[in-house]
């Protein structure tokens with residue numbers, strides 16, 4: 501691997517279609533998100549482990565709220581095919597991702613009771629309730645656009661850190677997290693999501709509604725950025 505990772509060259513799908521256009525049109529906020537100090541701390545292994553543990557706990561609580569948003573996506577779907585797709589996302593979170601996350605937390609010494617007793621941070625409350633508000637008052641496209649930064653952003657972070665020659669590999673406690681989000685399974689999920697956004701965008705008139713979609717996307721990006729700071733060490 502030579503040189504730094506560039507989305508345009510190394511993963512062009514991220515820069516194409518509706519998702520790519522939204523990402524491009526809030527590039528300042530996007531870079532604040534994907535190049536946050538938290539991400540640098542993960543890349544070079546200098547992030548405080550207590551901060552990472554707090555992040556994992558809040559991320560568990562986030563996934564629960566994310567599942568609720570997917571449940572609303574089932575409800576908002578306008579065809580049976582769309583309902584099945586949304587139901588697949590929901591069961592993916594409930595049956596696979598949440599148990600994977602619990603297993604991952606265990607490796608970090610965080611037991612299930614600690615997860616269950618944890619209190620939601622202000623950052624998590626702000627972000628997840630924004631998503632749920634869009635889920636309740638918007639249509640399928642509003643919700644998919646609001647969920648897009650979380651899907652795409654972690655994939656971009658994972659792919660970039662996974663490929664970057666400046667990422668610490670040996671002895672980096674966060675390498676397994678990088679490998680998870682830079683890995684094939686997550687990449688495939690994101691590629692599916694990007695294509696889905698284009699299909700739903702075409703069906704729901706994304707072109708005519710673009711300014712309000714960009715506002716939703718940008719707000720979610722800003723809240724993702726703030727969510728990294730939920731990882732204070734205590």
Ligand SMILES: Cc1ncc(CO)c(N)n1
Nearest residue numbers: 559562650651654724727
């Ligand atoms: C806050 C947040 N955003 C995105 C992802 C990626 O799924 C995650 N696990 N948590």
